[in-house]
Amino acid sequence: MAEEISKNGLGSSSKSRSFWSALRWIPTSTDHIIAAEKRLLSIIKTGYVQEHVNIGSGPPGSKVRWFRSSSDEPRFINTVTFDSKPDSPTLVMVHGYAASQGFFFRNFDALASRFRIIAVDQLGWGGSSRPDFTCRSTEETEAWFIDSFEEWRKAKNLSNFILLGHSFGGYVASKYALKHPEHVQHLILVGPAGFSSESDAKSEFITKFRATWKGAVLNHLWESNFTPQKLVRGLGPWGPNMVRKYTSARFGTHSTGQTLTEEESSLLTDYVYHTLAAKASGELCLKYIFAFGAFARMPLLHSAPEWKVPTTFIYGYQDWMNYQGAQEARKQMKVPCEIIRVPQAGHFVFIDNPSGFHSAVFYACRRFLSPDPDNESLPEGLSSA
Numbered sequence: 554m555a556e557e558i559s560k561n562g563l564g565s566s567s568k569s570r571s572f573w574s575a576l577r578w579i580p581t582s583t584d585h586i587i588a589a590e591k592r593l594l595s596i597i598k599t600g601y602v603q604e605h606v607n608i609g610s611g612p613p614g615s616k617v618r619w620f621r622s623s624s625d626e627p628r629f630i631n632t633v634t635f636d637s638k639p640d641s642p643t644l645v646m647v648h649g650y651a652a653s654q655g656f657f658f659r660n661f662d663a664l665a666s667r668f669r670i671i672a673v674d675q676l677g678w679g680g681s682s683r684p685d686f687t688c689r690s691t692e693e694t695e696a697w698f699i700d701s702f703e704e705w706r707k708a709k710n711l712s713n714f715i716l717l718g719h720s721f722g723g724y725v726a727s728k729y730a731l732k733h734p735e736h737v738q739h740l741i742l743v744g745p746a747g748f749s750s751e752s753d754a755k756s757e758f759i760t761k762f763r764a765t766w767k768g769a770v771l772n773h774l775w776e777s778n779f780t781p782q783k784l785v786r787g788l789g790p791w792g793p794n795m796v797r798k799y800t801s802a803r804f805g806t807h808s809t810g811q812t813l814t815e816e817e818s819s820l821l822t823d824y825v826y827h828t829l830a831a832k833a834s835g836e837l838c839l840k841y842i843f844a845f846g847a848f849a850r851m852p853l854l855h856s857a858p859e860w861k862v863p864t865t866f867i868y869g870y871q872d873w874m875n876y877q878g879a880q881e882a883r884k885q886m887k888v889p890c891e892i893i894r895v896p897q898a899g900h901f902v903f904i905d906n907p908s909g910f911h912s913a914v915f916y917a918c919r920r921f922l923s924p925d926p927d928n929e930s931l932p933e934g935l936s937s938a
Contacts, residue, residue: 581826581827586824586827586828586831587603589824590603590653590680593655593823593824594633594658594661596817599635599662601634601635601636605630606632607627607708608627608629610625610626610627610628612704619682622684622685630675630681630682631654632672633654636665637670641667642669643669644668644670644914645672645673645715645717646673646717647726648673648678649720649746650722652722652828655828656903657672659817660907663911671711675702675725676697677836678828680828683834686833686836688837689841698725698838699725699728702725703733715737715740715918717743718741718743719744721747723742723744723745724745724842724853727747727853734861737862738862738921739865739917739921740864741914741918742864743902743903744900745874746843746874747843747851747852748849748875748878748882749849749875749878775844778839780837796829797826800825801818801822804821804905809899809905810897810899810905811897811905813904854881854882857882857886860887860890864888865892865913866890866891867893867902867913867914868894869894869896869898870896870899872898872899873899873900874900876892880938892938893931893935893936893937893938895913896909897909909934912932915932916932
């Protein structure tokens with residue numbers, strides 16, 4: 554089922570929604586998420602289709618539902634597909650932790666000029682279904698995301714696509730490409746999580762900090778699966794103000810690159826609040842995938858020799874994710890691999906420096922876009938690690 558979105562179709566009942574929202578302790582709902590998404594994407598010039606792609610109630614052949622849920626009802630993945638030129642290569646975009654596909658709002662127009670862009674909300678996030686999350690191991694948690702994405706791929710009848718993942722989405726994209734390399738033409742990992750482990754030398758600081766009382770408290774909260782979203786929900790009607798302070802600081806006052814306009818900041822704040830405050834689901838993966846300090850429990854570095862898909866890493870110069878993990882992985886990979894760094898950008902490189910990010914993506918995909926890819930040079934301003 555696909556639903557066309559138009560800028561004139563944002564709904565005429567916003568005043569009514571605002572009235573009823575004011576009466577709720579947590580003023581959000583699934584309808585609010587989709588409405589906020591439409592408002593945010595209304596600033597995009599490229600036409601698009603939004604659809605809820607049915608992925609069934611669980612992996613084929615499995616006795617569990619998504620995942621151990623008591624419900625047999627079908628689940629869906631919220632998907633947006635942007636208008637493109639005929640025969641454009643397909644680029645599938647996967648968001649990171651505590652985010653959703655709308656975070657790429659500054660990139661859709663530019664990327665859609667060269668690609669068929671499809672962006673998804675992972676299961677349990679954004680406008681996708683939010684089943685009860687009852688996974689109890691790293692393996693089961695990975696299966697939640699990898700298998701749901703594969704069911705989405707089958708429902709969309711996709712193959713031979715470029716897969717881009719940011720942060721935790723980069724971790725999921727990597728694990729998916731390891732399991733289903735036949736479908737992925739090229740892998741683009743943007744500030745990916747999961748390339749470091751607690752055995753790394755740089756974890757020494759975290760080990761020492763965890764021995765302090767503050768570290769012990771934070772580690773306990775981590776292992777108890779206390780997420781940032783729980784704090785937003787706990788604040789109830791004050792939650793939107795907390796999110797507003799975050800977006801204004803991270804993408805405004807303390808931005809490492811191009812700050813958001815007033816309109817962008819307002820629309821992104823509204824969108825982020827509703828995606829964070831909705832029912833807890835996919836967010837509860839955190840402690841099963843990462844130990845305190847964001848160290849992967851099953852590091853991707855250990856899988857580097859098994860890599861089967863050509864890969865490009867993209868990092869902002871000020872990204873807190875360390876590109877040295879990618880350098881170590883590259884040494885063990887048997888497929889083409891390059892690492893691109895983008896100036897004036899942090900972890901959200903695609904928001905901080907959109908033009909630099911777009912240049913990096915176009916260069917990474919030059920063999921799909923250029924008639925003479927071997928003679929393409931790294932765009933000015935970018936650097937290779």
